[in-house]
Amino acid sequence: MAQATNRRSSESPATPAVKRELGRGERVVAGVYRLRLPLPWPGVPHCNAWAVRAGDGFVLFDTGMHQPDSLADLERALAMCNLRLEDASLVVCTHAHSDHYGQAATVVERAGCELWMHPNHEHMRRMAEDPAALLARRLEVARQSGVPEEPLRRYAAERARRETGVAAVVEPDRELLPGLSIETDLGEWTVHETPGHAPSHVCLFQPERRMLISGDHLLGRISLFFDYGYTPDPVGEFLQSLENVERLGARLCLPGHGRTFTDVHAHIRGNRTLVDERLSATLAALAGGPLTAFDIAPHIYGGSLAPANAHRLLSEVLAYLAHLEAVGSATRIPGELERWTA
Numbered sequence: 001m002a003q004a005t006n007r008r009s010s011e012s013p014a015t016p017a018v019k020r021e022l023g024r025g026e027r028v029v030a031g032v033y034r035l036r037l038p039l040p041w042p043g044v045p046h047c048n049a050w051a052v053r054a055g056d057g058f059v060l061f062d063t064g065m066h067q068p069d070s071l072a073d074l075e076r077a078l079a080m081c082n083l084r085l086e087d088a089s090l091v092v093c094t095h096a097h098s099d100h101y102g103q104a105a106t107v108v109e110r111a112g113c114e115l116w117m118h119p120n121h122e123h124m125r126r127m128a129e130d131p132a133a134l135l136a137r138r139l140e141v142a143r144q145s146g147v148p149e150e151p152l153r154r155y156a157a158e159r160a161r162r163e164t165g166v167a168a169v170v171e172p173d174r175e176l177l178p179g180l181s182i183e184t185d186l187g188e189w190t191v192h193e194t195p196g197h198a199p200s201h202v203c204l205f206q207p208e209r210r211m212l213i214s215g216d217h218l219l220g221r222i223s224l225f226f227d228y229g230y231t232p233d234p235v236g237e238f239l240q241s242l243e244n245v246e247r248l249g250a251r252l253c254l255p256g257h258g259r260t261f262t263d264v265h266a267h268i269r270g271n272r273t274l275v276d277e278r279l280s281a282t283l284a285a286l287a288g289g290p291l292t293a294f295d296i297a298p299h300i301y302g303g304s305l306a307p308a309n310a311h312r313l314l315s316e317v318l319a320y321l322a323h324l325e326a327v328g329s330a331t332r333i334p335g336e337l338e339r340w341t342a
Contacts, residue, residue: 021045023064023073025080028260029252031185032211035077037064039099047099050213050254051078053185057087061204061213062094062256063103066167070103085110092182093117093172094215095201096124097227098165100256105168114173116180118193118200121172123230128166135159141229142314144338146292155310176202189213194245196238198227205248212250212264217241220258222270224278225312226319235323239275242268282320283329286342290333293317293340 021038028034031053036046050061064074075085088111093101096117101124108115127134138159139152174180181188182204189204194217204213212218216225217238226234250264261267278300285291285299297317321340324330333339 023075023077025051025077025083027081028254032254033058033078033081033083034254034260035064035074035081037070037073037077039065040067044099044257047257048255049074049077049100051081051083051088052189054089054183055185057089058083059090059092059182059184060088060107061092061254062100062215063091063107065099065165066102066106067163067165071106074103074107087111088113090182091115092176092204093200094203094213094217094256095198096121097198097216098124098127100215102165103167105166105170108170115170116174116176116182117172118177118202119172119175120195121200123199123227124166125169128164128169131164132160137229138311141318142294142310144336145314145318146294146337147310147314151310186211192244192248194241195231196234196241197225199230199234201241203245205250207248210249210251211254212245212248212252213254214245214256216256217245218253218264218267218271219255220261222267222274223257224271224274224316226316228315228319228322233323233326235275235279235319236326239272242271278316279320279324282317282324283342286324286330286340290339290341292337293321296321296340 023038024036026034033051035049035051037049038046047064049064051058064070078085085107088107090113091104091107093104104115135156139156142152176191178191178193180191186206187208189206192203192205194201194203197216201215201217203215203217226238228234231237246265246268251262253261253264281300282296285296293314297313300317301313321330325332329342331341333341
């Protein structure tokens with residue numbers, strides 16, 4: 001008996017079950033509803049879709065991620081706003097990442113409506129149609145960037161178990177490009193290309209009310225991610241996109257994650273400042289001699305990469321290096337291990 005008691009006392013206490021989030025909906029202003037939809041990612045528990053009244057139905061901006069119970073979460077959030085999925089008259093995706101496009105195929109089939117999205121969505125197609133090939137490419141880039149083999153094996157095993165988060169690949173009925181506008185009860189929303197976070201990224205602006213649907217270009221908290229490997233300089237694109245959005249003069253931002261905010265220009269300045277700080281930290285690290293992207297990461301983030309954030313942070317470091325190369329401040333040294341120097 002004593003032996004059994006000792007064995008139990010040496011074990012760690014059971015981890016309490018985390019209560020699963022449910023979809024929630026709320027009115028933001030008359031005719032505009034925030035649909036808060038659960039995500040399975042540590043540190044990013046939910047994303048936002050936005051429903052805007054349009055005639056007898058509504059326009060759905062972004063769709064959330066496809067996962068078990070995701071459609072029920074979307075319908076629950078809509079019901080809290082007295083809306084039905086079948087009344088969606090149009091789906092508009094700010095960009096082709098799984099948490100914003102993942103349920104598009106299901107929604108357009110259920111509602112019988114069109115999907116509008118930017119045509120530069122090859123990054124999504126590669127991920128959804130051949131995730132094994134995309135994973136192999138990511139591992140190759142990580143290996144060349146100096147990531148050791150053991151964490152790479154763990155990352156590969158963990159990623160291989162994940163679903164893509166996309167119900168099915170569905171092509172847009174119309175290309176979401178400048179010059180196109182979306183009609184709603186609040187007036188027209190204009191289209192503004194904002195690549196950087198993703199090649200397919202756009203923001204939507206309602207000029208009379210000065211409202212901005214920002215996707216992941218501007219978020220409630222300052223947070224950066226660049227979909228590295230699809231365009232030559234995503235950081236440069238992102239900085240230019242900040243300028244383009246700044247000129248709009250938005251007063252209320254409806255972001256892809258987090259709550260609405262009104263200090264839009266402060267968020268733009270905060271993003272610029274963070275990019276500048278991380279570019280400066282990258283250059284300071286390179287002053288010590290040629291380094292791999294993996295070597296540089298601790299100089300920027302103050303610690304080694306962890307499994308939960310490794311892909312995101314390594315993509316970010318590579319994007320900073322590509323930008324510094326584009327402006328003539330860093331040089332790539334090819335080899336089995338790719339190194340960089342100031």
